[in-house]
Amino acid sequence: MGMNTDYNKQCLEKLIWAMQKLKIEMDYTELPKIAELIVQTMTGPWRYFHTPNHIFEVGGEDDPIEVLAALFHDVVYVQVDQSVNFNLTYYIAPFVRQVGVHLVIRDAEELPQDQIFEMVRQIFDFAPGQTLSPMTGQNEFLSALVASKVLEDLLSLELLVQVVACIEATIPFRTKTELGSNSDILYGRLQDVCERFNLKLTDDQLIETIKRSVRLSNRDVGSFAHESAAKFLDNTWNLLPETNHYLKNSSSYTINQYRTALQKMEGFMNFIKPEIIFHQFKGYPDDATYNNLVAMARKNIEVGRLYLVSKLFTIAFLEALSLRFGRVIPVSTLMGEMPSEGFSAVSLVDFLPPIPHPHQPTTDLEKLVLTLLDEGRTQSSSYDIKNSPLTTYMVKCLGFDEIIHQRNRAQEFFQDKIGHEEFLAGFDTDVKKAVTDGIVQLFDSRKAALCQSL
Template sequence: MDPQHYISKCHAELQSAVAALGGDSASPRLASIADLIIQSMTGPWRSFHTPEHIFEVGAGGTPVEVVAALFHDLVYAQVDSGIHVNLARYVAPYVRETDKGLVIDPMESAPADDLELVMTLFGFARGQVLSPFAGLNEFLSALLAVRVLEGILSKSVCAQIATCIEATVPFRGPQPDGRNCSQILLERLKQANQDHALGLDDAACLDTILMGVRVANRDIGNFASEHPSEFLNNTWNLIPETNHDLVSTNTYTVKGYRISLQKMEGFLGFLQPAAVFRQFADEPSNEEHQRRLDLTLRNLEVARLYLRLKLVSITLLESLSLSLGEEVSLSSIMGKLPGKMDFPIQFENYLPQIAKPYQAQNRQEEIVMDLLETGRSAESVHDTRHSPVASYLVKSLGIPASLQLLDQARSFFAGKLSAEDLLAQTDPQMVQGLRHAMVEVFARRAEMFRTV
């Protein structure tokens, strides 16, 4: 969609929210802030954390929630390969880059009050190394929001917005003392309220935390998708954000694709629903919270099985492709991947038919086999919707036997098992089917080349 459309929508949401919060909704700065937000959210590597996402996170929320949603993913260092140049002018005075990463180390000339406020809310301190997996992006996004909204909204409202952004730091379990992240954030907000004379009473502090819970839950709402395919669609949009080679659809390697799947499987493999969705006080209700947890568990279990089967299948292809070299593009084996032009030579067309294919043994297997055979419900710019090699693997060996290859695959990743040994430990008829399809693709490509 045209970036100008997003800028206009962002500007309108900012004006409406600022007016409702008693701020300067007529400020000409709001237009440049909207431009700043959308430019930063439409970088070349953004495929999930996009303008659509921030509008979805704010949809139906209070004015504080809407503004927090617009800012919460502004800084995303590991996706953008650093901090967007337009944002750096606001946060550079507060951090210093070292060999360990970004450190909170403000310049003497940098206004300290905003930094102290945001550090209190995040529980951070000067000299702290910021981790991209423990609040770096959210901290800098919150600091940036407070800085650019100064003079447009009151200090107390900016603090509430920063609090909601802190709440979006994801996947946090309870502390050893039993406190959860929302309880801890409430304590920090009350401390900030005292230190910075924000004028918030206890009810306003609690209400701010509940707003943060709602923002955080909408931020990762796709985990509770009604259908696993919808959850996988979002997962597939996340993969290229931190695997930039996948953006070059027809040149990324078999190994590169395998590594991207490996990282996602590793992340989802240990994630528990209780670390995904939040509940604090009566937000949300017990019934709604349990519904989200149940759907998240179902979606995670399906995604894990789906990813593990795809991981085994791509590992077998990688093992076969090593005879050609280590930097073989996946498209050279599979045929052209998603793009503007059709390519008649496709790997899947030369896979053998299975006389007695494996039949799903339960509902989870039914869902996964359908996803492999038919495909996810949405297109992806970097991958096909369906998974013909994984589907062939499952039909040939069955799901239990296919999963038994996962340990060998992990040994292969670690360099403890050679490609030849991995293939030798795999059903020879199934491997021969893969080898045959690979030979057919190359033979037909050679034939096309000779006729040009």
């Protein structure tokens, strides 16, 4: 409760600052309710990355439009929250209905006459009757709709258009089309909206709005270009439990569940291209800045891919071993429980033998990934320790080339093309025995602890 109170205070301060910067004359007693609405949504039980701290960071500290857009840009995140926060449905339900598991914009004859909704719909280029998709702007559209309806009595339509445009720009990972970049397309839509609604915005103001949206959206994905690969992986690990809710219980999620979460993240890392992460519009940011963002993202993605390959192979090996005695085995059963304050559990790696001739990394990428596995990300998460001692052991025993080879073999195991014993049979005998013996000794230590008073 105390943390939420602090977030409410920070959010309220940003709202007040933005309104004062925009010279909005208003009754400020309404703003605490808006702050509470935002913070309550952003502190939901599954929010690990998309939190109040994230929206405060994305908004920056210089531009009131960017601050307002950032405060609202993630209030709807259906696949994380598993629904739309009940308090937000007041603003959404007149325009959107649920059909099965999908959210659908109401048909034209069902929609109320509402200038604000029409403005938002046209900026996003959505149509009545359209089924919304999380991958193509559903969350951003609904967040922009909430922002516009919450702020409609406070801001002019001209200001709301700018806020909505900034939120639209945060739809991530879109490729350039024959119509140009996402920013070019958004600029064209704003021109159409200004003409249709007779808005008093000059072309220079529209260009500045798009540049604002570029700043905001680039900050939104800024962790991709973080100078520290460890920080980049911190954010990656904070994203995992947002859509893999079973990870919240660190002692009970299964090997299969953890493997599935890593697989999904690996799939994303293999899909993402550095060139589609960041935005540029009419030379802003300048080429040197933009190219540096892309280069840093490329480096971090390469690190993330090899890091995930290594961890995914290790968990595949454990999964294959676990199938010898059960199908629903928690990670903690084979690895030991996560350490916590006042409790230090025995771990599998405590029983692994020394490595007589450890493999050495052969490239800068391998050196960096091995360091990250060994020393860890910058922080532990609530469901996983920051370093990866078993994966480190595997890499030092086998080398990255063999790890990659075995990860590729593991895909056949995941797809049930080969059984767990066939997968294990293709694995280094000495390492397999060392890890298996370590698990047996871990079980023996538990047996000894259990029987100590008998």
